[in-house]
Each structure stands twice: as structure tokens, then as C-alpha cells.
Amino acid sequence: MAGLRLSDLAAEAELGTIVRLAAALLGAPCATVNVLDTAEQCQLATHGFVGGPSPREESLCEQTRRLTEDVFASTDLLVDERFRANPWVDGRYGRVRGYVSAPLRVEQVVIGTLCVFDPEPHAFTPLDLQRLADLADVVVALLERDRQAQRAEALTAELARAHAFDRALLDALPVGVLAVDEQGRVQQFNQVCRDWHGPVRLGERLAPVGQTFGSLFAADGRTPLRPEDMPSARALGEGRVQDLEIVAAPPSGPARRLSVTGSAIRDSDGGLLGAVVALADVTRQRELEDRLRAEALHDPLTGLPNRGLLVDRVEHGLTTTARTGLPLAVLFCDLDGFKAVNDEHGHPAGDVVLQETARRLQTVLRPGDTVGRLGGDEFVAVCPGVPGEAAAAALAARIVAAVGAPVVVGRGPTGPVEVRVGVSVGVTLATGADVAGAVLARADEAMYRVKRERRSGVR
Numbered sequence: 001m002a003g004l005r006l007s008d009l010a011a012e013a014e015l016g017t018i019v020r021l022a023a024a025l026l027g028a029p030c031a032t033v034n035v036l037d038t039a040e041q042c043q044l045a046t047h048g049f050v051g052g053p054s055p056r057e058e059s060l061c062e063q064t065r066r067l068t069e070d071v072f073a074s075t076d077l078l079v080d081e082r083f084r085a086n087p088w089v090d091g092r093y094g095r096v097r098g099y100v101s102a103p104l105r106v107e108q109v110v111i112g113t114l115c116v117f118d119p120e121p122h123a124f125t126p127l128d129l130q131r132l133a134d135l136a137d138v139v140v141a142l143l144e145r146d147r148q149a150q151r152a153e154a155l156t157a158e159l160a161r162a163h164a165f166d167r168a169l170l171d172a173l174p175v176g177v178l179a180v181d182e183q184g185r186v187q188q189f190n191q192v193c194r195d196w197h198g199p200v201r202l203g204e205r206l207a208p209v210g211q212t213f214g215s216l217f218a219a220d221g222r223t224p225l226r227p228e229d230m231p232s233a234r235a236l237g238e239g240r241v242q243d244l245e246i247v248a249a250p251p252s253g254p255a256r257r258l259s260v261t262g263s264a265i266r267d268s269d270g271g272l273l274g275a276v277v278a279l280a281d282v283t284r285q286r287e288l289e290d291r292l293r294a295e296a297l298h299d300p301l302t303g304l305p306n307r308g309l310l311v312d313r314v315e316h317g318l319t320t321t322a323r324t325g326l327p328l329a330v331l332f333c334d335l336d337g338f339k340a341v342n343d344e345h346g347h348p349a350g351d352v353v354l355q356e357t358a359r360r361l362q363t364v365l366r367p368g369d370t371v372g373r374l375g376g377d378e379f380v381a382v383c384p385g386v387p388g389e390a391a392a393a394a395l396a397a398r399i400v401a402a403v404g405a406p407v408v409v410g411r412g413p414t415g416p417v418e419v420r421v422g423v424s425v426g427v428t429l430a431t432g433a434d435v436a437g438a439v440l441a442r443a444d445e446a447m448y449r450v451k452r453e454r455r456s457g458v459r
Contacts, residue, residue, distance in 0.1 A: 015045035028118040034061040035112035061113045073100040076121040098122025102136035176279035196248040221247040235262040235275035302358035305372035313370045314436040317384040322432025329386035332443035335377035336422035349409035360402040396425040424450045
């Protein structure tokens, strides 16, 4: 440790940038770089709290080093018997509860940790742990760089090579990193940012006053970000941005949805120095969430709303009815002769009939109406603002006519194979005093009444 010249390391501006970046990436207020000397723990850089040396045996860094040489994380140290009496936890030195640390390993020896912590309980994700480990690698690289520089301080080529290595490490990070000074001028813009946004000159503003940055948009993907809405500008003005979503759509690449976290950088007197923001690509995650949400609410065969979404649409229609006074028509549709299609032509032909029925129902209903599939060969149409029974009967007649037309389900030796199915439509009109379950039950009963009347020859 003597060879690392700790007093020189504590003045490294890069270490300050790394602890601020670590806190911003993990969404916690405090971060520090600790090293373990013979008798003391030394804090080379801190963010969010005033650090200082402490006895090595009382340090969390030493305690977690003895437990594991990998990344260590705890949602709440105060409830962990192993740490409850530590002076950094019980209030004598600080209030550390949510805690995560990554080892700093030099020549296979753990000499300290990069830590992020919160005075309140804080759950850290596996991605948080990986990001901290990546940044710990950057810290170790800085330490190694300084060891080399100490051996040949007079060699400017060596220093230039070390700075180039620093830049390469920043460019190798899987997240975008952007740093600006207090005037909003770009100081750091790593390779990931260049890939997502296009080239930006250091020392310039991303979006001059009165203009927009052409490749960055609000979460809707359409509204260009104004200078004051830029994440870096908000971090400068508000002190912090957390999980802000924006869309990056450079002219030469695909649009990406980004989650942005950042914070202002201040000197020891509280003066504003700039801000650093980290941008993570969450495009695939959001696409998966949207797909899962759609699959949970729609029938996979026809793409129509399923029972859960239908009930929601009925409830919404009842709310509208209570406000407008116009009845809500619910039409329960059950196919006639559908089993014969499956029996004679197979289930693939039955699927074609169901898909074509769904298409025809969507075609004959009005804009604003909803049609969904309950399951099997049962469909429901939800039609708000129907003025009365005559209008509802007209909707039912259109459904019967549309569904009754022949459907081509395949090709045979002599040409297309056509089938016909009918449909029984039960209609009920609901008011704002009704509930969704009762309305659907009435429509179901009305449909079975239509079937019975047809079988008995009643018109």
C-alpha cells in the first residue's frame, strides 16, 4: 500500500467521477472508494457524505472482505446479526443500511472496495451488482495506471497511454455515460452515447438555447426534447433525475428507449461543477413488457380482447352510460353449426372460421364498439351509446348477416372448400345502475333464448 501513495490517489479526479457515476447508476445517495492500509481504512473518494479514515477492524470493507472476495450486497445491514454492531451501521460513524461493495483486486490481493450505500433499506438488482463490478474494474485500472506512472513520471508517452486506456474503459462500458460542466457543455461522451445519439463535439452543448437535439425525444418517441428537458439539464437544475425514459432515434440507426439516471456534481463548498448521467437501453425490456401485457388481455387465435379485457370494456361502457344516459348494448354471439365444421373438416378449418368470424364482427360494428372472444365459439360485442332496442336489433341483424356468409376453409380436388355457420345473438341493454357480471349473464341468457326459439320454430 505504501507504493500506491494514498495521498496522491485521494486527489484523483477520476475517482470522484467514478463514485458519482456508481451512485447514479445504482440509484443510491452515497458511494466511496475504500482501501485497506495496515491499521486503517482510507477513503480515497466519497460522494454524498463526508468520509475519513477509520480503524481497519471496524470497517465494513474489512468485514465483507473476510466473508467473500466477490461482490457483496445487503438490503439492510441493520437486520443482519453480522453487521448490526458495526459502528458504520449502528450510528457511531454513520447510518449504513442498504449496502453493496465490489472488491478492488490488485495482483490477486483485495486491497479495498468500491461501495454504494443508502442510509435507508435499499434492494439492489443483479444488474446493479454487475455494474458496480465493472466500475470496480475501472478503479483498479486507475490504480494500476498510477503505479506505472510512478515508475516513469517523466515519460509523457506513458501518461498519454494511461489516459487513452481510461478512455477505452469508459467506451467499453455497456451504458451510455455523459458528463457536462455547469454550463451544460459536454465533457464526456462515451462510445455507447455516440452510437445511440450520433457524434457530439466536446465543449459544445447538446442542444443550444432555442433549438432541440434532433435525435432525442420524450418517452412518446415523437416530441423532440427542448434544451431544458435534456436529462443533463434537468440534473443540473434539479440536482438529480431517476429512471427518466427518453427515446434516442439517430438518423443512421434504430430508435432506442433509454432509462436515464443522473445527478449534479458539486464541490466541497456546494458549488455546481456539472452533472453526470448514465443511460441504459431498455428497448427490449419494454417491448417484452408490452407483448406480455397484450398477450394477457387478448385471445391468441383471433387477436380479440379476452374475457378479462371484455369485462373492463363493459365496466367502462357502464360508466359512460351513467354519464350520458344512453344505454350500453351487449350482444352475446354463439356460433351455430360450428361443431360440425370441426367434425367434418378438422380443427384447422374451425380455427379459420373463428378468425374470419372475428374479422367480420369487427367490420360490421361501429367505430368505438368492442368485440371480444370469451372462448370456444362465443363472442361478445360491447356497443356504447345505442339509443334503444331497435338500434340494438339492427346491430344484431348485421352480425347475423355477416357471419352467415360462406367461409373458405381450404381447397379440395374440385376447388375451394366452403362452410357456413350461423350465429345466435342475445341482446341486452344496460344502464349505469348495472354491474358488468350481471350484464354479461343477461346477454348470455338472451342468446340461449334465441337458440331455443329457433329450435322450436318461434320467430
